[in-house]
Amino acid sequence: MSARVGGGDAVVVRRQGGLGRLTLNRPQVLNALSLPMIRTIAAALDEWEHDDGVRAVLIDGAGERGLCAGGDVRFLSDDAATGGHGAPVLLSEEYRLNARIARYPKPYVALMDGVVMGGGVGVSAHGRVRVVTRRTVVAMPEVTIGYVPDVGGTWLLAHAPGETGLHAALCAARLTAADAIYCGLADVAVAPERLGELVEALADSPDPADVAAEFAVDPGVPALAVDREWIDHCYAADDLAGIVEALRGTRNPDAAKAAEAVARNAPLACTVALRAIRGARTAPSLEHALHTEYELTRCCVRWPDFTEGVRAMLIDRDGAPRWDPATAADVTDDVVARFRAGVRPEDPPLGLLTTTS
Template sequence: MNDVESVLLHTEGHVLHITLNRPRALNALTHSMVRTIDEALDLAAADDAVVAVLISGAGERGLCAGGDIRSIYEDARAGRRASVDFWRDEYRLNARIARFPKPYVALMDGLVMGGGVGVSAHGDIRVVTERSRVAMPETGIGFVPDVGGTRLLATAPGELGTHLALTGRPVDAAGALLCGLADHFVPSHRLPGLVQALARCAAPAEVTETVRRYATPAPDAELAAHRTWIDRCYTAATVEEIIERLTDDGAPEAGETARELLALPPTSLKVTLEAVRRARRLDSLEAALDQEFRVSCRAFDGHDLVEGVRARIIDKDRSPMWDPARLGDVTADEVARHFQPLGELELGLCPAP
């Protein structure tokens, strides 16, 4: 499959459809796909006949499983910097989606992870189904939530976003709605009818009303049942204290979470906690993306990202050797280093002060 075929574009009625078309790779994003989506938004913004954009994923498994991390691994191993250029354009696309002047409808059916969240959850009409599993799983590979994920998770109720950022756990449709990652629940069997109805919309207001007409109440959010111990434990100041509280809490799920966190890369955990808490103090998505770009660049130059991808995707031995291996060995200075400005290499979505 060539790069052009990786993103399919067509118009139905007044809606421009963007279909991510790498189903065998769970529609993982490549740099050329990001560029094609951006060009499609150029076309949609300039065409008065287009009233809305709809993004979806080919195949039955999901919208998008994130960026092509195998390519990132190969890039880092070879000493190249193509991944940094990819992130630069990807994060700019994320910001553009959030500010797009026409309705941007994201069908978040099936798996939606990492970069998939970036091309969907910043839209203004986000649809989940009973098959949806939405996650920012970056800590599991020695990385940190990006594509605006720290901003999204920082604004989730209570400490739910901190929990999801550190563990990388997926949420179902109800959990996505609870955390502000989605807007509407539409059963998957109703999606074909929704798409056909959207094609008949002639104005932006009709798009919003049509989605509401097809939406139904979502099932109860399982995540909501855990809110008490999550809020109690994740307000702690440090990762070490969070794990201590989880261990001592008494809720079986809290203890299980503590053991899960202890297996994850210490540097990623500490930088992720700092990133989410800093994102709460930022006043825009663009500022969060600028911050994430700094962190991503520093993580790309580190040990754990390559090791995490190797253990999970390349060799699949599930036995990563993190460095440092203990939380106590990750210093405050090392965490702070990830957030230092990049000089001329800054993403620059926010004007310099």
Template sequence: MNDVKFLIHSGIGRITLNRPRALNSLNHDMVLAITEHLETWRSDAGVRAVLIDGAGDRGLCAGGDIRAIYEDARGGGTASLRFWADEYRLNALISRYPKPYLALMDGLVMGGGVGVSAHGSHRIVTERTRLGMPEAGIGFVPDVGGTYLLSRAPGELGTHMALTAGSITGPDAIHCGLADHFVPGERIPDLLDALASHTPDTALDLFAEAAPASGLAADADWIDHCYAADTVEEILTRLHSGGDAAATTAKEIEAKSPTSLKVTLRALRSAAAMPELETVLAQEFRVSTRALSSAEFVEGIRAQIIDKDRSPQWAPATLSEVDESLVDSYFADLGDAEWNGVTR
């Protein structure tokens, strides 16, 4: 298919997301095609490693096809549920893939882009990397295993990333456990050439460098203190009294959906106690299913992506109005509609 290209060369199975005008955003057909090739390559003696990258010069992947999800949600459809179920199965497959799985995380790596990269065995960032889980900004909650990854970042850095919906640099991603290697962008072509005749580890030894200092790590003291609180309300109270940077962060968070903020915090805390990625993905699918039918998700996409007025009208409008029973509903058991029971 044209939206994703597959090539085997010198033992490397290469996956190139090929929608540069859409920042290589993922659609359902792409997810199914990638899964099919990974399953085939698993037992193919001619493939010793897999590499995923993105076409164009703007990034690996900006996430899922949010416009398609918007139309589905607005129309009360269920196509997004089938997409998410298959996408999450792909994330799980990548996490346990038996061959080296290299992810070239250059440029933008957002949402679903994190899902097809940060679960891999060899995760490569550059000075251009901007990685984030922006879901809270559109009335949604981090998924694709994002709550699993962020809940395991040092201290409360993952909570900070999730609630602000902001992006981080390549060095930040390495510090947070979301990436492994820093390779300057100008050396990427040489790295790709080296993979033809070297193992992934040897090639990376040749071209990876010590990452620059992480700016996020430098802010860890106030981040860890503020986000260690048990509620979003207390986190905001601490941020407002934590200095200029913290107070600015509080204002960013306060612009997000109150419902999404509370659901996101609970999802992160729950994910931290779950031993396996698949268990977290099951929880994320419950949350995503509930979000698809919520007005918050539709309104968030409308304000940020469709109309771009950046003025979402959240309902409930304040944290105090978000009843715990509403938060509970996002985590309710789906019975036969659990993620592994949903088929295409």
């Protein structure tokens, strides 16, 4: 095995047989993605695309807790609070990486063991072979901090069965391995104690999907499939207030819990996420969805809810964010228009499309 370490040791880049291996290596922060890490992964993919000795790429995470807890939201929050310009740079490069992974010409294998959230979904769920385990917890919890699902998350959630993706987004639901497979965020479940064997087999095989299938175990019954009836009914409501009302009016304790979860989250972020996911259902491609996300996330980091959400959930951890606006009823068209004025002409272009239409 040869090794090359990049990203200030935050990503370990090496070769193992026919695999190009990427290990996210910030276990102290659950491998949260920084801009140098994003650039290191992108550079490795560029190099390996034309290397005949690399048959497939594999990404995993260091430590025992998971692949990746998300992007570096503390950096985004601090940058926004100081009026910096670093957030759009990070976001644009991250989204280009997400699109690159989805279109990568060689098999891209993701070991989604443990926690996989936000940006962690972006570097895994767009891959060709996505492996989960009984320890997997997949989530897009952005609305809990006044942000919206990104990294192609609106595209992925839009194509989940029925309204399950919308439910997962607005509740910031934590999905099991079975739920992740059901929603189309993963492909196969493997026993976590056999992941080392799986990697060894992948290093010697030209077909990662076949190898993963040989290690597959039954992930169990997805809870989302069991709950589809009330999920599809309630989340079909016209707007956020209607969804909460429908959830509260359903005689189901899980629906009642979902109503409280949605109501706790940032009303503006939930409204924008609702519209973005519904819009992604008819978007012609992942790239189009990423362009929409790029517009929305630049607005999010410049709206007070984001820094307040990061404070309440990640810094002070008091769990009591003061949202602006405070309720779904207060999210008027004028508020949304002011929110969307957060895009600035000096922001770097995403460049995935010739136009953003």
